[in-house]
Amino acid sequence: MVLRKKERTYSRYSTDAVILLGKLIQLARKERKISESDLADRAGIARSTLQKIEKGDLTCEIGLVFEVATIVGIKLFDAESRLTMQIERADDKIALLPKAVRKSRKRVDDDF
Amino acid sequence: MVLRKKERTYSRYSTDAVILLGKLIQLARKERKISESDLADRAGIARSTLQKIEKGDLTCEIGLVFEVATIVGIKLFDAESRLTMQIERADDKIALLPKAVRKSRKRVDDDF
DNA sequence: GAGAAATGACCGCTAAAAACTTCATATGAT
DNA sequence: ATCATATGAAGTTTTTAGCGGTCATTTCTC
Numbered sequence: 042m043v044l045r046k047k048e049r050t051y052s053r054y055s056t057d058a059v060i061l062l063g064k065l066i067q068l069a070r071k072e073r074k075i076s077e078s079d080l081a082d083r084a085g086i087a088r089s090t091l092q093k094i095e096k097g098d099l100t101c102e103i104g105l106v107f108e109v110a111t112i113v114g115i116k117l118f119d120a121e122s123r124l125t126m127q128i129e130r131a132d133d134k135i136a137l138l139p140k141a142v143r144k145s146r147k148r149v150d151d152d153f
Numbered sequence: 154m155v156l157r158k159k160e161r162t163y164s165r166y167s168t169d170a171v172i173l174l175g176k177l178i179q180l181a182r183k184e185r186k187i188s189e190s191d192l193a194d195r196a197g198i199a200r201s202t203l204q205k206i207e208k209g210d211l212t213c214e215i216g217l218v219f220e221v222a223t224i225v226g227i228k229l230f231d232a233e234s235r236l237t238m239q240i241e242r243a244d245d246k247i248a249l250l251p252k253a254v255r256k257s258r259k260r261v262d263d264d265f
Numbered sequence: 266g267a268g269a270a271a272t273g274a275c276c277g278c279t280a281a282a283a284a285c286t287t288c289a290t291a292t293g294a295t
Numbered sequence: 296a297t298c299a300t301a302t303g304a305a306g307t308t309t310t311t312a313g314c315g316g317t318c319a320t321t322t323c324t325c
Contacts, residue, residue, distance in 0.1 A: 140271090
């Protein structure tokens with residue numbers, strides 16, 4: 042019995058965002074004259090995985106992608122205010138909202 | 154023989170960035186009064202996976218995280234200029250650099 | 266307060282990702 | 296031009312993330 046591959050759909054934005062991130066990583070790596078092997082070693086991942094990341098493969102673990110990005114100096118969030126501070130602010134906002142959402146009555150609501 | 158779990162290290166920034174992203178997603182979800190199940194369904198993922206994403210689990214696939222973020226309206230890159238345009242610009246910059254990096258002489262260089 | 270729904274946490278299974286390896290080719294420093 | 300090495304592209308093995316399920320608890324609506 043052949044198991045069909047699980048079809049996964051991604052929005053155009055998600056796809057493009059990951060591709061862009063991968064290219065920014067590659068660009069930063071080359072500007073800093075770091076080889077794939079070197080960067081992979083520093084990040085503690087396989088070179089093949091780094092190649093997937095730079096290609097914008099959507100299946101890579103977000104932790105690995107962010108780690109590589111961080112190593113080559115790419116910040117995804119404004120470093121202006123510390124991340125921990127932003128996290129706290131998000132927590133505060135969440136605390137103000139109801140802890141459990143109660144509403145959607147099976148409204149799938151395809152928004153278009 | 155006990156196999157030790159592969160130790161993976163992440164920088165503070167990566168960890169915090171993913172946690173922040175997860176919280177921003179949860180915040181956006183609650184503001185829009187969408188339940189975990191609903192959002193998971195819309196994204197085509199399991200509720201357990203969404204929970205991991207909102208907790209900032211570093212092992213989640215980047216595509217799933219970005220997809221969920223996109224659904225609740227979070228943009229990681231400036232939507233001012235189109236992403237495709239930014240991708241092209243990155244490509245152009247990369248094209249100007251040497252195709253193969255040549256330099257690092259086994260400098261592991263633990264930077265601290 | 267009652268009841269329905271949302272959330273939090275856990276677990277086994279399996280498809281799939283990451284690691285590891287190899288090889289060919291392209292590339293750049295000398 | 297030489298040659299060490301960076302890159303591209305597989306194939307295989309190992310590890311693991313996502314799924315789907317369960318159950319207890321909390322929370323919101325009425």
